[in-house]
Amino acid sequence: MADELPNSAADTSKSAPLAHIVFFTLAEPSDANRAKLVEGCKKYLDGHDGIVYFGVGVNAPEYARDVNDRDYDVALHLVFETVRHQDAYQTHPRHVKFVEECKGLWKKVRVFDSRLK
Amino acid sequence: MADELPNSAADTSKSAPLAHIVFFTLAEPSDANRAKLVEGCKKYLDGHDGIVYFGVGVNAPEYARDVNDRDYDVALHLVFETVRHQDAYQTHPRHVKFVEECKGLWKKVRVFDSRLK
Numbered sequence: 001m002a003d004e005l006p007n008s009a010a011d012t013s014k015s016a017p018l019a020h021i022v023f024f025t026l027a028e029p030s031d032a033n034r035a036k037l038v039e040g041c042k043k044y045l046d047g048h049d050g051i052v053y054f055g056v057g058v059n060a061p062e063y064a065r066d067v068n069d070r071d072y073d074v075a076l077h078l079v080f081e082t083v084r085h086q087d088a089y090q091t092h093p094r095h096v097k098f099v100e101e102c103k104g105l106w107k108k109v110r111v112f113d114s115r116l117k
Numbered sequence: 118m119a120d121e122l123p124n125s126a127a128d129t130s131k132s133a134p135l136a137h138i139v140f141f142t143l144a145e146p147s148d149a150n151r152a153k154l155v156e157g158c159k160k161y162l163d164g165h166d167g168i169v170y171f172g173v174g175v176n177a178p179e180y181a182r183d184v185n186d187r188d189y190d191v192a193l194h195l196v197f198e199t200v201r202h203q204d205a206y207q208t209h210p211r212h213v214k215f216v217e218e219c220k221g222l223w224k225k226v227r228v229f230d231s232r233l234k
Contacts, residue, residue, distance in 0.1 A: 019174055019194055021138060023229060038234045053170050055196060057136055057231035062200075067228045075231040077136055077194065079172060083179075111184045112140060114174035114192035117155045 014083040017052070017116040023072035025108035034058050037074045037105050044098035045076065050085025054078055072110070079116070086113075131200040134169070134233040140189035142225035151175050154191045154222050161215035162193065167202025171195055189227070196233070203230075 026033050041056040055077040059070060080086040089095055143150050158173040172194040176187060197203040206212055 017172075017174075018177060019172055019192060021192070021194070021229075053172075053196075055134075055136055055170075055233050057134075057233040060135060060200070060230040060232045063228070063230035065228070067226050069227045069229055072229065075136060075138070075229060077138070077196075079170075079194075083177070109184050110186045111180070111182065112138075112186055112189065112192060113177040113180035115177045116172050116174040 014087075016083055018080045018083045018086045019112075019114045019116055020078045020080065020086050020089075021112040021114075022076040022078075023069075023110045023112075024074040024076070024106040025071055025110075026073040026105055027107040028105075029073050033105055034073055037102055040098055040102040040105075041074070041076050044094045044101070045078070045089075048085070048089045048092060048094070050081040050088075052079050052081050071108075074106075083115070131204075133200055135197045135200045135203045136229075136231045136233055137195045137197065137203050137206075138229040138231075139193040139195075140186075140227045140229075141191040141193070141223040142188055142227075143190040143222055144224040145222075146190050150222055151190055154219055157215055157219040157222075158191070158193050161211045161218070162195070162206075165202070165206045165209060165211070167198040167205075169196050169198050188225075191223075200232070 024037060026037070038056050038058065046054045057075050059073055064070060080089065141154060143154070155173050155175065163171045174192050176190055176192070181187060197206065
C-alpha cells in the first residue's frame with residue numbers, strides 16, 4: 001500500500017501517471033454477460049476525476065498466438081493523470097456501486113497497475 | 118488468425134479499435150534493464166500508423182492487493198484505430214527491429230488483445 005511507503009517514495013509515486021488495467025474472467029461467459037459487464041464499466045467507471053484514457057473491450061478471439069493470454073473475457077483500460085486520482089477512484093461511490101452490481105458476473109479479476117514513464 | 122475467419126467475421130473485427138497490451142517479465146530485473154526496455158518501446162513502437170494511445174510503464178510496487186498480478190516488469194499499452202493497423206504494426210520493420218534489439222532483456226511476454234466497445 002502506498003501509505004506504508006516512506007514519504008519520499010510515496011510522494012514520487014503519487015504524482016506519476018498510472019495505468020490501471022483489469023482483466024475479468026466471467027463465471028458464465030456469454031455475449032449477454034460480456035455486454036452487461038462492458039455496460040457496467042461504461043456506466044460507473046468512466047468520467048472519474050483524472051482519467052486521461054478510458055477503454056473497455058472484449059477478448060479478441062482472432063488473436064491466439066502462443067504469447068496471447070486468453071484467460072479473460074472483458075478488459076478495462078484506465079489511465080489516471082496521477083496515482084492520487086486512481087486512489088480516489090478506488091473508494092469512489094460509483095466504483096463501489098460497480099463492484100456491488102457486477103461482481104456476480106466474474107469469477108476472476110486480474111489487475112495490472114503500472115507507473116507510466 | 119483473422120485471415121482464417123469467414124470474411125464477414127474478419128471484416129467486422131478488422132474495422133474495430135484494438136487494444137494491444139503487453140507485459141514483459143525481465144530475465145534480469147533491474148532499474149537499468151527496465152529503463153532499457155522502456156526506451157526501446159518508445160524508440161521503436163510509438164508513432165505507428167493508427168495508434169490512438171501509446172503508453173509504457175513499469176510495475177507499480179505500491180499496488181500489491183490480492184488481485185494485482187505482479188509477475189511483470191514493464192507494461193506496454195497500445196490502442197490502434199483498427200485491427201488492420203495493429204496487423205500492419207506487427208510486421209513493420211521498426212517492430213521487428215525492437216524485437217531483435219530488446220528480446221534478450223525479457224524471459225516472458227504476455228499479450229492481451231481486446232476489441233474495444
